[in-house]
Amino acid sequence: MKDRATKIIVTEDGSPSVYLPGINESYHSTNGAYRESVHVFILYGLEAWFSRNPGKFPIRVFEVGFGTGLNAWLSLIWSEQYGVPVLYHSLEPFPLAEEVFSNLDYSAMDESLFHFRPYFSKLHHMAWDKGQPVSEFFNLKKDTTPLQDSQLYPSDIVFFDAFSPKKQPELWEPEVLKLVVDSMNPGGVFVTYCAASKLKRTLASMGLQLDKVPGPPGKKEMTRAWKLE
Numbered sequence: 001m002k003d004r005a006t007k008i009i010v011t012e013d014g015s016p017s018v019y020l021p022g023i024n025e026s027y028h029s030t031n032g033a034y035r036e037s038v039h040v041f042i043l044y045g046l047e048a049w050f051s052r053n054p055g056k057f058p059i060r061v062f063e064v065g066f067g068t069g070l071n072a073w074l075s076l077i078w079s080e081q082y083g084v085p086v087l088y089h090s091l092e093p094f095p096l097a098e099e100v101f102s103n104l105d106y107s108a109m110d111e112s113l114f115h116f117r118p119y120f121s122k123l124h125h126m127a128w129d130k131g132q133p134v135s136e137f138f139n140l141k142k143d144t145t146p147l148q149d150s151q152l153y154p155s156d157i158v159f160f161d162a163f164s165p166k167k168q169p170e171l172w173e174p175e176v177l178k179l180v181v182d183s184m185n186p187g188g189v190f191v192t193y194c195a196a197s198k199l200k201r202t203l204a205s206m207g208l209q210l211d212k213v214p215g216p217p218g219k220k221e222m223t224r225a226w227k228l229e
């Protein structure tokens with residue numbers, strides 16, 4: 001991924017995303033960036049784990065690919081709305097430039113988001129490689145270390161939001177996925193937009209239990225896998 005030139009695009013639900021012409025890949029589904037993040041990561045990840053573990057917090061979320069910060073921001077909103085502490089660890093070796101992230105606005109997607117708009121910028125401006133509170137219930141540590149070289153903390157929920165296996169196959173290799181799976185707590189859940197059968201077979205071979213969940217708009221399926229208690 002040498003050519004990191006970026007372009008802001010508008011996806012089908014009206015929300016923006018970032019597109020990399022150099023690899024012809026966007027940070028989210030063109031069928032709707034906002035709807036994809038809410039569906040895959042918040043509803044089928046965070047909410048699903050919490051409904052199985054209602055009294056267990058802080059919730060430890062690990063994300064591969066901070067990117068636009070959309071998943072982190074939606075998680076922050078969730079933690080503030082439910083009053084549930086979330087410790088969020090995210091990796092991003094290629095942080096977006098300010099001229100890019102300052103032109104992304106997801107708060108127009110729903111009236112209830114408007115109040116949280118300043119936190120989007122706060123998430124981006126926070127120092128790298130240092131855990132810090134961002135809001136009352138949400139703590140963020142974002143690291144510039146690539147996944148392959150990272151020391152991972154135990155996590156309850158994994159947001160695996162790397163570029164697709166076609167565009168960045170090295171992040172979907174069994175050795176790399178194993179690092180992530182090994183760091184998951186018993187009862188933890190792994191979610192990603194990718195529904196490739198090779199990924200599902202790899203996760204199953206590591207002992208995770210897969211369930212069938214619908215994909216976000218424009219996709220029949222996604223992947224969700226649980227680590228047994």
Ligand SMILES: C[S@@+](CC[C@H](N)C(=O)[O-])C[C@H]1O[C@@H](n2cnc3c(N)ncnc32)[C@H](O)[C@@H]1O
Nearest residue numbers: 027065066067068070071094146147161162163
């Ligand atoms: C699908 S996009 C990001 C999505 C992001 N969660 C968002 O909502 O914008 C994938 C992200 O993974 C990052 N990335 C690339 N190589 C990586 C690596 N080796 N380890 C971790 N993240 C990586 C990219 O720079 C990009 O921001």
